[in-house]
Amino acid sequence: MEGKWMSSQSQSPNFHVLAKIKEFTRSIVTDLSNGQSPVILIHRFRNHCTNPNSNCFCGSNLPCGKDVLTLCRESHVHRIDVMLKVLLIVQKLLQENRHCSKRDIYYMHPSVFSDQSVVDHAINDICVLMQCSRHNLNVVSAGKGLVMGWIRFFEGKRLFDCISSPNKVHPIPVHVEEVKDIISVAHYILVVEKESVFERLANDQFCSANHCIVITGRGYPDIPTRRFLRLLVEDLHLPAYCLVDCDPYGFDILTTYRFGSMQMAYDTKHLRVPEIQWLGAYPSDAERYFIPKQCLLSLTAEEET
Incomplete structure (x- = not known):
């Protein structure tokens, strides 16, 4: 389930993200159908360069390690469950060309999400998996600037x-x-x-x-x-x-x-x-x-x- 990091192409951002969601969910269904636990690889990033002699900003351009999620580990099950629920909401937003806030998403399943930070974490996971920014998911923040x-x-x-x-x-x-x-x-x-x-x-x-x-x-x-x-x-x-x-x-x-x-x-x-x-x-x-x-x-x- 680990995709290549690629530049945007000619089609609309919605088309690419929807295609990646379809590919991602299909791979999960395939693994489950074969009696296997899906293995989800989520890149980790840093926002600084680790070279003490450098004055560049390359730290955020490349991933630095991965989180490996699997249903075989009980501690990962809830994170995967939340991510899939949020992903379903995102898919519908993109298909209907609508926007909503992170807070709106939280109130769709408050008993499952339990806290706003859980939704925020899931959205970040999805952005990394789909290789996109948050606005490409049609999820917006309540503006305050x-x-x-x-x-x-x-x-x-x-x-x-x-x-x-x-x-x-x-x-x-x-x-x-x-x-x-x-x-x-x-x-x-x-x-x-x-x-x-x-x-x-x-x-x-x-x-x-x-x-x-x-x-x-x-x-x-x-x-x-x-x-x-x-x-x-x-x-x-x-x-x-x-x-x-x-x-x-x-x-x-x-x-x-x-x-x-x-x-x-x-x-x-x-x-x-x-x-x-x-x-x-x-x-x-x-x-x-x-x-x-x-x-x-x-x-x-x-x-x-």
Whole structure:
């Protein structure tokens, strides 16, 4: 059941994913018919390079080991069961050309899934098996990102005209693959960690004085925000800067934008923005500018770990 990692071809993404689902389920039925337990190989990925002397981002391009699932091991049975239930839902979504959220999927079988994280894990397994991104499954995240500034684009037939009022806040599109006809006169992209900072910039008419695009993921960025930022950097060839707090959470958010997340390391090459540059206070600034220790916050036990 281990497929080759291949580039996309001429047919629609739905066609390819549906074909792979059919091939995968047929192999399971064949094994069961022959009295054998299916063996499901799921590649594992990392989102960093393991060469300490390298400054590249090759870690997420190739798998690094496999999870071997089989019905012969009791601990694997539930994982396979959940994956097949989610796969059936995905197949129906693709056949009917509909979309739904991860939360919608959870509520279809809450007694089986028991927790949202179980569904999330199954979706990641399916993406790796089908060699695709989550949006190719017609599974979307509830968007929470915001954008403003000197940009205009379409999401399908819906127009997002930020240029006519650059300080007006717009939601980042959930269906980023449908974003097209991007027009911008911005000089750079600014990503801010917190919604409160984003709102302050909007209230201060920041974009009127600065020809830029401002984005926030409102904390840890969701997938649409990361994909949208990646799309803008690729299409507009603009420098991108990230303003985060000088604490472990801020660093984690910065690295999520730049390198991707461990949970979705298999798809990091479509989500990371390695060009993004860090703005804000550095830990070394405390000594460089002789900031009194009473002005600094101590790390909590959770932050230290």
